[in-house]
Amino acid sequence: MIERPRIFLSSPHMSGLEQQYIAEAFETNWVAPLGKNVDSFETELAEYVGSAGAVALSSGTAAIHLALVLLGVGSGDIVFCSSLTFVASANPILYQGALPVLIDSEPESWNMSPEALERALREYSSKGNKPKAIIVVNLYGQSADYARLNQICDEYEVPIIEDAAESLGAVCNGKMSGRFGKLGVFSFNGNKIITTSGGGMLVSDNLALLEKARFYATQARDHARHYQHSEMGYNYRLSNILAGIGRGQLQVLEERISRKREIFENYRKALFPISGVRIMPEAAYGRSTRWLTAMTLEPGSVAASVTDIIVHLEGFNVESRPVWKPLHLQPLFKDVKYYSHQQDLDVSRHLFENGICLPSDTNMKEKDQKFIIDQLAQLLQGI
Numbered sequence: 001m002i003e004r005p006r007i008f009l010s011s012p013h014m015s016g017l018e019q020q021y022i023a024e025a026f027e028t029n030w031v032a033p034l035g036k037n038v039d040s041f042e043t044e045l046a047e048y049v050g051s052a053g054a055v056a057l058s059s060g061t062a063a064i065h066l067a068l069v070l071l072g073v074g075s076g077d078i079v080f081c082s083s084l085t086f087v088a089s090a091n092p093i094l095y096q097g098a099l100p101v102l103i104d105s106e107p108e109s110w111n112m113s114p115e116a117l118e119r120a121l122r123e124y125s126s127k128g129n130k131p132k133a134i135i136v137v138n139l140y141g142q143s144a145d146y147a148r149l150n151q152i153c154d155e156y157e158v159p160i161i162e163d164a165a166e167s168l169g170a171v172c173n174g175k176m177s178g179r180f181g182k183l184g185v186f187s188f189n190g191n192k193i194i195t196t197s198g199g200g201m202l203v204s205d206n207l208a209l210l211e212k213a214r215f216y217a218t219q220a221r222d223h224a225r226h227y228q229h230s231e232m233g234y235n236y237r238l239s240n241i242l243a244g245i246g247r248g249q250l251q252v253l254e255e256r257i258s259r260k261r262e263i264f265e266n267y268r269k270a271l272f273p274i275s276g277v278r279i280m281p282e283a284a285y286g287r288s289t290r291w292l293t294a295m296t297l298e299p300g301s302v303a304a305s306v307t308d309i310i311v312h313l314e315g316f317n318v319e320s321r322p323v324w325k326p327l328h329l330q331p332l333f334k335d336v337k338y339y340s341h342q343q344d345l346d347v348s349r350h351l352f353e354n355g356i357c358l359p360s361d362t363n364m365k366e367k368d369q370k371f372i373i374d375q376l377a378q379l380l381q382g383i
């Protein structure tokens, strides 16, 4: 039997343009965490999202960590964070010795619930314990509802860090994802919509803040001929080689988004008519990139469970996964305070217990997706 080549949720998809930038780095011997590719990648990405500037970093996690450092988050401070996300959104809160408070999702966008956020802010402010920052995550290529979230945060004067690791290229009310906080974060990890194999970016309209980010990302070196340091720093810059990959990738980002949306459309058309299947909605205020196609199965009304599907597809060497397990259900955050969407409605728990992410790889062939859709349709209808 020939083994089927594995089909991934989302794997690196090179354009062929990357090699020229890498070659250039080798020819000029800029095999270092700075150089022309880093500068150009920053300028090109800032231009794409429309921010005043950008700083290329070694990972999205490093970008979130530096954002907290820049906003002065330290030991004992409170930081709110979306609960339905990858652990990387919240780990940097712990690095700083700060205290996370987790906020539920709303059903419309699967992202931070403005209702839950407002309740949490009201309670914490009334106790004189306002958070230092709020980390808002945009899941699976879809922007959170910033018209409402920004309004609430402005009212309480708390800055937003936008974790746009999964939403590069998404649009919300005519503005690109990553531009809705004081600082925005992107990731170029191998599974993201474009990749540098590993890497991240911090964007902002505040250039002084970004200059400070460069300072902290290169061991906080003071202006002096010798090595002098007055503050603690980090080694968080992106290498000039990897930035070269990023430049080649950025040129095909819009193509990748179109293909991701097409993959989503194919799933939607075939599976949405099946009763009990709910595709992750696209919020009316913008464009989702559909980085991953996600859906929920209403318990009791479909013939197969999320686990049935994952196990069945794995038999064909096809990767699928449950929706992120919310942080408030993780052992790591078991003692952390959590605000659900409504007093007795835990949206992120429901999405986790009934949600699945389908293979959304732009490398996937039409016939492979068709095969997967046929398998899903049969399983869900019990035929």
Ligand SMILES: *Cc1c(COP(=O)(O)O)cnc(C)c1O
Pocket: 058, 059, 060, 061, 062, 085, 086, 088, 089, 137, 163, 165, 166, 186, 187, 188, 189, 198, 199, 200
């Ligand atoms: C991938 C991801 C990150 C972390 O990015 P890395 O580059 O892997 O460090 C942070 N937040 C979310 C929501 C992510 O999906």
